[in-house]
Every structure is written in structure tokens, then in C-alpha cells.
Amino acid sequence: MNQVGKIEFRKINRISPSQFYSMKNCAYKSLLAEAFGKKPLLPISPNAYFGTVLHKMLELISKGAERNEEDFNRMFDEQVKAVEENLQKQGYDFFIPLQKNVKDFGMKKILLKKHLRALLEQSPKASSVKYHSEKWFESKDKLIAGKIDLVIEAGEEAEIIDFKTGAITQDVLDDAGETFSEVKEEYKEQLKLYAYLYYENTGRFPTALSLVDLAKQKFSVFFSQSECNSTFDEAKKLLHSTNESIGKRTFAANPTDANCKYCLYRPACSFFLKQLETDYSFNDVSGSVMNVVKYQNGNVSVFLQSEEIQLTVTSFPSEKYDELNDSRSKQISIYNLRKEATEFVFSATKTTMIYE
Numbered sequence: 250m251n252q253v254g255k256i257e258f259r260k261i262n263r264i265s266p267s268q269f270y271s272m273k274n275c276a277y278k279s280l281l282a283e284a285f286g287k288k289p290l291l292p293i294s295p296n297a298y299f300g301t302v303l304h305k306m307l308e309l310i311s312k313g314a315e316r317n318e319e320d321f322n323r324m325f326d327e328q329v330k331a332v333e334e335n336l337q338k339q340g341y342d343f344f345i346p347l348q349k350n351v352k353d354f355g356m357k358k359i360l361l362k363k364h365l366r367a368l369l370e371q372s373p374k375a376s377s378v379k380y381h382s383e384k385w386f387e388s389k390d391k392l393i394a395g396k397i398d399l400v401i402e403a404g405e406e407a408e409i410i411d412f413k414t415g416a417i418t419q420d421v422l423d424d425a426g427e428t429f430s431e432v433k434e435e436y437k438e439q440l441k442l443y444a445y446l447y448y449e450n451t452g453r454f455p456t457a458l459s460l461v462d463l464a465k466q467k468f469s470v471f472f473s474q475s476e477c478n479s480t481f482d483e484a485k486k487l488l489h490s491t492n493e494s495i496g497k498r499t500f501a502a503n504p505t506d507a508n509c510k511y512c513l514y515r516p517a518c519s520f521f522l523k524q525l526e527t528d529y530s531f532n533d534v535s536g537s538v539m540n541v542v543k544y545q546n547g548n549v550s551v552f553l554q555s556e557e558i559q560l561t562v563t564s565f566p567s568e569k570y571d572e573l574n575d576s577r578s579k580q581i582s583i584y585n586l587r588k589e590a591t592e593f594v595f596s597a598t599k600t601t602m603i604y605e
């Protein structure tokens with residue numbers, strides 16, 4: 250059975266623009282990530298692992314590393330293989346092959362290829378236009394730093410482009426109750442931080458901030474210099490207060506459904522575990538093992554007593570019986586379950602993990 254062990258909190262030396270929003274939502278998550286050397290305690294969805302392949306490919310295309318479809322196919326296979334090897338090392342074989350476990354694998358590959366074709370068909374670039382891909386920018390005090398996907402400089406103009414492999418916008422309601430689509434707040438803040446970093450390194454602000462998705466749609470992020478300055482100050486203050494909280498033991502945790510659902514450090518979060526004692530809306534459960542039953546078909550069910558009620562988790566494979574049976578009367582937490590139609594009944598999935 251998995252164990253979290255003692256958590257040794259460490260100071261976070263710097264944050265990247267892409268981490269800022271997550272830290273704002275729950276600073277404790279960033280501290281846990283640092284304490285565990287950024288090694289998640291739970292598997293993420295196979296789509297997210299595939300997302301890293303897509304992003305790497307977009308970077309390679311924009312760098313001009315792929316000159317034809319043959320290069321593309323070879324590099325794509327290499328990237329997928331590297332991610333699969335990594336998954337195997339982490340014991341997440343159930344996601345391999347990615348092709349079978351990822352939604353729209355083929356469609357996303359086709360969309361990527363269109364990026365390549367568009368680049369190849371582009372008229373020769375004017376010699377005065379400079380393209381910098383995957384360029385590292387850091388603030389002078391080194392507290393905020395990150396790699397910008399693409400910077401295009403042409404005379405007085407400079408555009409910062411960030412590639413996204415998932416949805417860039419989300420539906421929001423206006424004052425009159427009408428729905429409209431808007432670039433996600435986290436991406437706006439990320440780009441404003443990049444703009445500030447660009448300014449600190451070059452002495453001028455970019456003239457455009459853009460997000461590009463897999464379908465080659467481009468979204469502009471409107472910004473002012475003062476917005477970029479204040480986002481940068483806010484990020485530094487947040488980093489400082491988060492680091493201070495280690496010594497003072499006044500952690501800023503924010504256990505909400507939206508924050509915790511995809512947090513990969515849930516097993517180590519005492520705030521989340523406390524919440525789990527009385528909140529059964531998550532796909533995780535926690536309680537004391539009351540009974541373990543192995544059925545004729547080999548399936549194993551475990552019955553847990555939580556603070557108020559009894560919870561049932563079905564569909565464990567027979568190999569889990571001994572481990573669960575040895576945990577009778579112990580407090581355990583089970584993550585990544587499927588909720589069944591009957592209240593307080595859950596079933597194990599291939600990504601389910603148990604922690605003591």
C-alpha cells in the first residue's frame with residue numbers, strides 16, 4: 250500500500266508564469282509539489298500525458314526542426330515513445346499504448362500536421378523578422394522565470410505566442426445573463442507575466458500577446474503595461490507569503506471541488522483529507538476498513554466506515570485482496586474511483602490508488 254511519509258517542506262525559489270494561477274488558487278498545492286520534487290502522488294489522465302507530446306511537437310514545428318512529413322512522423326513517434334517509457338517507469342502501464350487510451354489521438358495528430366503544412370507553405374520569412382522559440386526569460390531577481398514558446402520580432406513590433414493543446418476559452422456569463430466565450434483567466438495572467446519578463450530582459454514591452462491552439466486558431470490577449478507590472482508584483486508577493494507560511498505553519502490551502510479534483514497531491518493534503526471525512530462529492534473516499542469480501546468472480550469489495558456513514562468500493566482485482574484484508578481497522582484513502590448510481594457506492598478504475 251502506498252504511503253505518503255513525512256513531508257519535508259522546502260522553500261520555492263522561483264515560479265513560472267504557468268504555475269502562478271494554480272498557486273493563487275491553492276498555495277499549499279505548490280508547497281506539496283515542491284516537497285515531493287514535483288513528482289505527483291497520483292496519475293493524471295492519459296490525455297494530459299499526450300498533451301506534453303503535442304506541446305513538444307508544436308515547439309519543434311515552430312523551431313523548424315521538422316522539414317517534412319517524414320521528420321514529423323519520426324519525431325512524433327519518438328515523443329510518444331519517450332512519454333510511454335516514462336509512464337512505464339512510474340508504474341502506469343495501464344495508459345500504454347497511449348494511442349488506445351487517449352481521446353481523439355488520430356484527430357490531434359492530423360491537426361498537428363496542419364501546423365507543419367502551414368509553416369512549410371509560408372512565404373519565405375523577411376530577413377528582418379526574427380523568430381525565437383522556447384526562449385528562457387527570467388526576472389532580474391530570478392523569482393519569476395519561464396520558457397516562452399515563440400517570440401516574433403519585426404522592427405518595433407514584438408509578439409509573444411503561447412501554444413495550447415486544450416481549450417483556450419471558457420464560457421462565461423455577462424451581467425445580462427448572456428453566455429459568451431472568453432480566454433481563460435489563467436492564460437491571460439500567464440501571458441502578462443511573460444510580457445513583463447520580456448520587458449525586463451529587452452527594455453520594451455511586446456506589442457501583442459497571443460494564444461494558438463491545435464486547430465491553428467489565434468486568440469489575442471489585451472493588456473496594458475500597468476497590468477503586467479501589477480501581475481508581476483502579485484506573483485512575487487504570493488511567492489514570498491507562500492515561503493513564509495512554511496516557517497509559520499500557516500498554510501494557505503483552499504480545498505474546493507475545482508481546486509482539488511485535479512490536484513495530484515491529494516493523498517498528502519491534510520486539508521483535503523479532513524474535507525473527505527464528511528464530503529462525498531469527490532471521486533475519492535477515506536475511512537477505516539471494516540470488511541473486505543472476495544466474490545466468486547474474483548472481484549473484491551471493501552467496506553469503509555467514514556465519520557458518518559459506511560462506504561462501499563467494489564471491483565478491485567483479486568490481487569488486491571490480501572493487501573486490503575491486512576488493512577482491516579486501518580484508516581485508508583482511495584483515489585480515482587467511479588461513482589456508482591447507488592449513493593455511497595464507488596467502483597475501482599484502472600487509475601485507482603490506495604494510500605494508508
Ligand code: SF4
Nearest residue numbers: 275504509512518521
Ligand atoms: S488537495 Fe486541494 S487543498 Fe489540498 S493542496 Fe491540493 S488543491 Fe490544495
